[in-house]
Amino acid sequence: MVVFKDINKATIRTFLNGFSQLGEFIQDKVLVGFNNYGYDDVILYEMTKNVPQSKIKKTNDDIIGGDRKRTNQLPCKTYDCFQQIDVSRPSLKKIEANMGRAIYESQIPFDIDRKLTDEELEETLNYCAYDVEQTIDVYKQRVNSYFKPKEYLVSMLDKSFPDNAYKWNTTTISSNILVDKSLTKWAWLEVPEHILNLAPAEVVDMWKTKDKGKKVTHEFDNKIEWGFGGLHGVHHSIKEADNVKLLDVGSLYPSIIKNLTHKKVLEDGTRKYIQMIQDRMEAKENGDKERSDALKLILNSVYGNLKNKYSDLLNPNASKTICAYGQCILYELCRRLSHHATIININTDGVAFVPHNNEFHRIWKDWEQEFNFTLELDEFDKWFQRDVNNYIAVGKDGSIKTKGGDTNRYGGNRFFQNNSARILDICLVDYLVYGKDIIDNLQEHLDKPMLFQYVLQAGSTYQGTFDDKGNQYNKVNRVFPTFPGKGTTLYKKREDGGLVMFPDMSNDMYLFNGELTEFHDFKKIINIDHYYQIVLKRLERWG
Structure with a gap:
């Protein structure tokens, strides 16, 4: 059929x-x-x-x-x-x-x-x-x-490529636009010496002798993690701050590739890559979104392809070089800022800080000129953080920027990712930012069942979804926490027959796999205390 x-x-x-x-x-x-x-x-x-x-x-x-x-x-x-x-x-x-x-x-x-x-x-x-x-x-x-x-x-793509090339993923297409043969793999780290010397000696030794791992240092009241995926740091004690500035390095990895003039990352394709950086800037200025987005896909795909064993761009030491280079220059920016600001968060391509004076403007421009990168400034009236990867930032215009598993669905649905119980993110952010009562917030959103839904799916290593009586359910199910006697408990069934609870789920689940616009009994079955308790538990982590 x-x-x-x-x-x-x-x-x-x-x-x-x-x-x-x-x-x-x-x-x-x-x-x-x-x-x-x-x-x-x-x-x-x-x-x-x-x-x-x-x-x-x-x-x-x-x-x-x-x-x-x-x-x-x-x-x-x-x-x-x-x-x-x-x-x-x-x-x-x-x-x-x-x-x-x-x-x-x-x-x-x-x-x-x-x-x-x-x-x-x-x-x-x-x-x-x-x-x-x-x-x-x-x-x-x-x-x-x-x-x-x-x-x-x-x-x-060159016209010599097969007609079915449109079926390739964008990373494969991008690599074929840039190069026509596999890259020569570098034998060692190629970070320029004056850049490499910005990092602590034990970190440099790790980069030169290992391919994974991390080193932790403690500087400017921050715990800083160095490794093979970006520089990460967070203040030892500050969970909330006012008047926060965030300096982000614009197009960090593409800019590093451009600046590595002594060792061309893409060999003959490097010139084409650098031209694409310029072309994308012009496309953005001219409002040509389609061209800008396409060029962005190419520019941002290179770093990942350098670690992709199936790509013609595979070059692990080039990838390590770019990553180490980025950590060195961001660390140096943090070090300079720390004399005139309190550093509160460091994350791969940006640093958040509270300035003590206006000296950060001079440091910003001096750093840009010395290292040939561009910094972009965001300003926030309020900043809340759980750790380096979880924060809430309130802009001067009242806009809210979130990052991390506790908050990243605050601004909208994630239809292609995890969209379960989005109300938890909303309640947590609204409580921290506005002091809004959690129960009031839950009750005000009872006209939107989708915010409360849990989407459950047993993975391929399980037999499926069952209840404790052996009844099998859909592969994907939508449930809502309810009151005793009004629901059932769903489990993931292992291959050996053992039953495993879904994480953070109530023992009493109300199953509703129909169209949510037709869920007329929602307010009668939903147990908002379930969500209240989870929000309280999450708030404990935010200190």
Whole structure:
């Protein structure tokens, strides 16, 4: 069965038991799916060739069993909404749940070995149509942020590349735009000596002799961690501060690549890379967002590709060089600022501090001129922090910037990531920033069930989701903490049959996998004390 809809969700063709004319129908069209590069495209190709159903069934079973298959032989272009969507690799069902949609999982077994009844056929058709409609919504959310910039990247490839290059991920496309052969791997660290000497001797020794690990130093009342992923530091005692300045190094890693003139990171591709830095600045100034976003993808992909064993850019010591270089110059900025400011947070490419006077302006400009980098200033009336990776910053205009697992969903939904219980982030931030009562905040948001939902999914290493009576549930479920007697307890079931609780979950869960706009009993079932207790526990960590 195959269902085709247009961008407006109108059904334009359905193929049921026979696939005659399927190949002609998709000829020269653009098909969009979800995880179709790893499944649908392969099955669709076999359908167009009218292979026996038994062969299609075997291919289906092979893929589900873990056999990776790909095809580039369809007579049309295909785009995959799953490609590079997020490192967590969310399923379409999880995205549906995150968006407050009905979590519609087919009740018809995929391994059924007979002809479907009329009722089963209708159920399967509805299931397929529903997933296509959800895929359309995902595509619309990603078209400007992913597909259009990627299309621009493809247009930058040399014409000698194969027609299916548009299926590559953006990091692969980017590396092929920059170089036409594998880079020569550096034998050792190539940080210029005058830069390297800015770091403590024990840190330099670590970089020269190891490939992982960290060193901790304590300076300007900060605990500072040096390593292979960026400089991190946080003040020993300050959890809250006023009049905070944040100096960020603009395009840190691309700028380091540009400044490493004695050893070209991308060899012959370095000149092209440096030109792209300039081109992107011009594109931003001219409002050419598509070009700017595409060039940003290339510029920001290089550092990661230097550590990617599958990339032509693989060069571990170049990656280590860039990382060490960045830590050295940021540390030097912190050191200079510390004579005229209180350093409160150091994080990879930026330093937050409370100035004692206006000397930081002179230090800022002197540092830029000496090291050939650009610093960008943000100013905040208020700053709260739990640790180096968790903070809340209130701008002079009242805007709120958050970072970290306790707060990063304050400003909006994360449909492609973890979107569970966003109300916790809202209550914590509002309490710290505005002193807003937690219970009042919870009650004021009871008209928005999506803020309270928990989306549960047992991973692939588990049999699935079960209750303590052995009943199996969807692979993805939406639950809400409720009162004793009104719900059930869901578990992840291990392969050995053992039951494992979902973290931070109530023993009494109310299951609702329908459309949240139709959840009319929400206020009657929700137990807001569950959320209140979690917010209190989190606030303890914020000191």
